[in-house]
Amino acid sequence: MKKVKIYITLRESVLDPQGQAVMDSLHNMSYEDVKDVRIGKYIELEMEDSKNLTNRIEEMCEKLLANTVIENYRYEIEEGVTQ
Amino acid sequence: MKKVKIYITLRESVLDPQGQAVMDSLHNMSYEDVKDVRIGKYIELEMEDSKNLTNRIEEMCEKLLANTVIENYRYEIEEGVTQ
Numbered sequence: 001m002k003k004v005k006i007y008i009t010l011r012e013s014v015l016d017p018q019g020q021a022v023m024d025s026l027h028n029m030s031y032e033d034v035k036d037v038r039i040g041k042y043i044e045l046e047m048e049d050s051k052n053l054t055n056r057i058e059e060m061c062e063k064l065l066a067n068t069v070i071e072n073y074r075y076e077i078e079e080g081v082t083q
Numbered sequence: 084m085k086k087v088k089i090y091i092t093l094r095e096s097v098l099d100p101q102g103q104a105v106m107d108s109l110h111n112m113s114y115e116d117v118k119d120v121r122i123g124k125y126i127e128l129e130m131e132d133s134k135n136l137t138n139r140i141e142e143m144c145e146k147l148l149a150n151t152v153i154e155n156y157r158y159e160i161e162e163g164v165t166q
Contacts, residue, residue: 001118007125022126022147031143035084036129042090043105046119060114064105 002049003078004057006065009040014070040071053077085132086161087140089148092123097153123154136160 010016019037026034043065050056057075066073093099102120109117126148133139140158149156 009125009127019126025147026143029143029146031139033131033133033139034128034143035131036127038127040125040127042092042123042125043102044092044119044121044123045117048116048118050116056114056116060109060112060117063112064108 002047002053004045004047004053004075005078006043006045006057006061006073006075007040008043008061008066008071008073010038011070011072085130085136087128087130087158088161089126089128089140089144089156089158090123091126091144091149091154091156093121094153094155124148 016038019039022039023034023037026037045057045060047053047056054077057077061073061075062068099121102122105122106117106120109120128140128143130136130139137160140160144156144158145151
């Protein structure tokens with residue numbers, strides 16, 4: 001078994017109203033030193049190992065997990081997760 | 084300026100219906116080798132550097148960004164983000 005960590009972030013050109021709302025709240029709580037907030041998704045998968053694991057992960061990201069029109073994704077595969 | 088990456092995950096004991104729904108969809112798309120899906124948040128902050136930066140980050144996580152009753156958080160501070 002492999003643990004796969006997927007990070008999905010909004011593309012830089014895309015507005016992030018949720019991040020803006022969080023930043024406004026932080027400013028109201030006197031954390032004015034926060035200059036930008038971007039909110040994305042973090043997905044952990046447990047998958048059976050296979051030869052074409054990276055292909056399968058990229059397919060899943062493209063088809064379901066990320067909206068590649070407005071989002072970027074990157075992933076890491078963690079070794080040594082025992083079954 | 085520092086870039087801070089915050090990862091917020093559900094505690095292990097907490098059910099993740101969103102992750103379950105994603106896993107069901109993946110199975111329907113013939114990705115049966117996915118055995119578990121957990122969905123969390125990934126937040127990027129840009130902050131002015133300060134001496135008590137880690138304290139401030141932990142405060143923000145505890146007070147606003149994470150719900151520590153059901154969520155865990157961890158963070159990384161990235162060096163060398165120029166202003």
